[in-house]
Amino acid sequence: MTDKSRTPTARAVAERAGVSVTTVSRVISGQASAIPQSTQDRVLQAARELHYRPNTLARALRKGTTQSIGLIVPDISDAYFHQIARGVEDVAQAAGCVVILANTDRIPERELACVNLLLDKRVDGIVFAGGGIDDDAHLAGTDWGAAKVIMVGPHGLPFPSVTVDNTAAIADLVHHLYDLGRRRVLCLAGRENWQITQQRLDGYRQAVAELGLADDPELVVFGAFTETAGEELTAKALASAGSFDAVVAFNDYTAIGALRAIRDAGARVPDDIAVVGCDDIPVARMVHPALTTIGFSQYDFGRTAAELILDPSRVPADGNVTFPYELVVRESTAHKAGA
Amino acid sequence: MTDKSRTPTARAVAERAGVSVTTVSRVISGQASAIPQSTQDRVLQAARELHYRPNTLARALRKGTTQSIGLIVPDISDAYFHQIARGVEDVAQAAGCVVILANTDRIPERELACVNLLLDKRVDGIVFAGGGIDDDAHLAGTDWGAAKVIMVGPHGLPFPSVTVDNTAAIADLVHHLYDLGRRRVLCLAGRENWQITQQRLDGYRQAVAELGLADDPELVVFGAFTETAGEELTAKALASAGSFDAVVAFNDYTAIGALRAIRDAGARVPDDIAVVGCDDIPVARMVHPALTTIGFSQYDFGRTAAELILDPSRVPADGNVTFPYELVVRESTAHKAGA
């Protein structure tokens, strides 16, 4: 009576099929090259009857691979990141892998804690999305073990990454505004210590210099990538800073906040003030006026990152995959009223 | 020279500290009730020097608990579900657990595959979100092993669930439309074989009967919970069905699609046609006109589901946690023009 009604093991299947556990293992895991069909059938039959499911924990312990990918994001409820998550999960699921999700809120301590948690779970790889904070020193001392790591966005770690040319993208946005007759562009730039902010800020500054736009320090303000932050920063700028005829936000949520602040102040978009965002998350085209922004596929970011983890040989020599982006013009930009 | 530069094990720590692995295990996992501080310090010191991290796989194999929660959703890139995901992950992370994510697209075969994948990973529990399909027969034969399961939304399985009163919620919506003078209400009802659709449809039908509203079969149409489906169904109804002066969509995305179709047809919301959605996802208040809808906290759904998994003793006797909802009135509903 070994039947303690526990979940069946390979041993149980072996007994029932009248073979050894070795044979069971071989049949189940497909290395049955030299096992006659009759034996295989008997094993599979027994396995089916017992509802046998191999214990992936034991297998992982033995083989050193867990068939799992960790996904670290600032916030899964941010549209930018759940598109990435979907891409990672689609690729993983198709490969029989599982995705472990962790949110950091862009807090360095939490980033480190999440990395360690995932590493403890012996994930085969980690997709780290969101871009680096300062120089990512808080993660520099980490022993990543055998885990493959792919970064999504700019960062300060020696791992391959998947990105777009953030600097050029923002520069294009500013050129677009210039072409519409705008000369004073308020910049809602994200947090100053985010690498994504620094890259995009480079684009803003390059374009401002190149086009001879107003270069007023008061026109560059920092804050979170949220609607609330965008609204507050814009309201404050509207009240205190010199006037401006355009807003470039480094994030669509922030731009949507700006839209609201401008409307609440009684000004019109785009007639008085043009507004552009960045990332083209799905809401960008649902708001009113629909948002002009920079579009690229976050879903493909996720897919590609996961594919590189599953097959590191596909990582390009320089360690970077750069995706194209496009300027998506909608209702929130147009020629300046009376110009 | 046992140093093969592999990741250090308890054995390595034991040798360095001059104790046995048993002692190491006790100190590391906190069962050190009877071990003198001096010994503990030596072990902890050695562990720190070697950057020792216990192998959670081995621990899980031995203890039968993985400190992980599976989360099954139709689509993580749907706002409804990523709020839930955030709730689950917040609770899990605080408890030192990890969340494994799986998308099903509401396809029965994928639901089953995801369940099995998670069960193979020996998750301690599964949060199954999205509501049942037909009677959930495709999952009925599953051996859930030791996993605790919590359903989010209506379903056909013998597990506790977290929900709102979907029937009453939709009925309230229809009453609201009635109060505004609307008498012919188009119903965009989700897929006919979803349990969430059936519950909400009950609410629509009850209200229609009670209020004596137009009870035209053509006014009830079925389709996915997407903006596209909402747009197409509404456009078709606008062209073929008798006229209507209101739309009740069982999902905000669907309602947003309706908004677009109505605008494209040259009619005005809410003057000609009032539109309501359900769920109050963040976009609902960002679109124009802002959407009247039923609000409740998906985030709390997620938190609660995770808490019930971590502490099953908190499951109520009847197995159900029902959250309150509220009618959120915005710009998409108002008294009928000329009424």
Next chain:
DNA sequence: TTGTACGCGTTATCAT
């Protein structure tokens, strides 16, 4: 073609 036996890294049971 199939089986025996060991090890993956931990924790629990019994000793001492």
Next chain:
DNA sequence: ATGATAACGCGTACAA
């Protein structure tokens, strides 16, 4: 207060 040893369930040399 501490240690030896046997599991947990599987994969894989090595034998036969």
